[in-house]
Amino acid sequence: MWCISKRVRRILRIRLSGDGFASEFVTVQKLIDYLWLRKSGSRVSIAIYCWRVCHFCLFAKIEPDEILRKSRVELEDLVQAYLDKVRSRSMERGSSVRNVNTALACLKTFFRVNGFNRENNQDLRLQSYHQPPRTRNRVQYVPTLSEACRMADRAGNKRNRAIILTLFSTGLRNAGVRALRVKDVIKEIEAGYQNLLIKVEPELNRRIPGSCKACIPYYSFTYVQATHAIKEMLEERKVKLGFVGEDEPLFIAGGTRLRRKLPLSDKEMVEVVKKAARERGIKEWRCVTPHSLRKVFESVLRSPLKDGGRMDTKDQEFLMGHILPGTQDAYYDWTKINRLRGEYSKLVFEEIASPELENLNMYREMAKILGINSDEVKKKKEEELRDNWRREKRKMR
Numbered sequence: 001m002w003c004i005s006k007r008v009r010r011i012l013r014i015r016l017s018g019d020g021f022a023s024e025f026v027t028v029q030k031l032i033d034y035l036w037l038r039k040s041g042s043r044v045s046i047a048i049y050c051w052r053v054c055h056f057c058l059f060a061k062i063e064p065d066e067i068l069r070k071s072r073v074e075l076e077d078l079v080q081a082y083l084d085k086v087r088s089r090s091m092e093r094g095s096s097v098r099n100v101n102t103a104l105a106c107l108k109t110f111f112r113v114n115g116f117n118r119e120n121n122q123d124l125r126l127q128s129y130h131q132p133p134r135t136r137n138r139v140q141y142v143p144t145l146s147e148a149c150r151m152a153d154r155a156g157n158k159r160n161r162a163i164i165l166t167l168f169s170t171g172l173r174n175a176g177v178r179a180l181r182v183k184d185v186i187k188e189i190e191a192g193y194q195n196l197l198i199k200v201e202p203e204l205n206r207r208i209p210g211s212c213k214a215c216i217p218y219y220s221f222t223y224v225q226a227t228h229a230i231k232e233m234l235e236e237r238k239v240k241l242g243f244v245g246e247d248e249p250l251f252i253a254g255g256t257r258l259r260r261k262l263p264l265s266d267k268e269m270v271e272v273v274k275k276a277a278r279e280r281g282i283k284e285w286r287c288v289t290p291h292s293l294r295k296v297f298e299s300v301l302r303s304p305l306k307d308g309g310r311m312d313t314k315d316q317e318f319l320m321g322h323i324l325p326g327t328q329d330a331y332y333d334w335t336k337i338n339r340l341r342g343e344y345s346k347l348v349f350e351e352i353a354s355p356e357l358e359n360l361n362m363y364r365e366m367a368k369i370l371g372i373n374s375d376e377v378k379k380k381k382e383e384e385l386r387d388n389w390r391r392e393k394r395k396m397r
Contacts, residue, residue, distance in 0.1 A: 003210075004051070012053065014032075019206075025063065027114045030113045031053065032046055032050075040215045043210070052103050056107060059078075068114065075111065075124060076126060083104055108126065139287045140287050141282065143280075143288060145299065148293060148296045151164050151276040152225075163272055164272070164293070170297065171294050171319060178249070180204075182234070182244060182248050195224065195341055196222040196226075197219055198221060207263075213321065216321055218321040220319050233251075249263035273288055298316075300347050301320070302316065305343075305347060311346070318332065319344070
């Protein structure tokens, strides 16, 4: 349930209250209410905003409610000084300024809901920071499709193999995969589907915060190999533990927590992916994350289908869990699950050589069978072309 760190809870005096959070500070409570009632209600977003407010208060050496006693000019100086400090620390890691601009957005929201807004002409005049295009402080490596498949083969055990295949065949985020339960797939397995329907709904956020980003409901499917891997994993678990309940996490933690059937932690999921990348022999294995495999799924969606066609861009965006631009989302029919399952089944999750390359390989194999030396044939052909070119040159003289 908790996604806010103990330190932040202690400093901002936050406690659990029903399905959400409550704070003894009026200013913090207004921020929580705003994010909970007027925005997506994401617990992860609330945790990020509260973390930033907490660090600003520590920097300014004031409690949250004391902010209301300061003038706009004083707050502008304090906030800008804090942001400059955040920027200077960020520069030690790279040129990206996403971190400081995120901090700016969080604090502007905090002050706006507490009376420093345009409506009363008290909004803070703060300068944003220039973000150079295509810059990141954290390096990320996106495996190729063949590398992702081999990562699954080198994952180490049936659970890890199922995790890797599920990540890059569904495109689910880290938290989304960890939030899945056996009951989310068991009916599809019993019905004999090769591509299992995986629903991502706001309800998953109650299991693990951030599972359904921005509370946008969507669904995806599993690749045939991922489906087989999940079945094998559940069969192995049944042998080991004797029983598999529908309310159990689909992917349970290992080690001493195995018999308690606890879901994987965020850290453990990352370790599973990095270990598989290292075993595959990827040099940049430290830069491979669960989100990297989500990008592998996106590349599959953009690639040609088995029949040579392309998946509709609206279907692509929906399977990624994105909102369609403009009015397209309101008119997109996502209720036809079997139609989309059929389109998904045409996706290519195995690297296939081009027809030209396949023909070339076939001719080479035929040459070997017939005892023909392809290198000698190539050499003779080059000599013939050279002689023809010389004859043509003499005629031109």
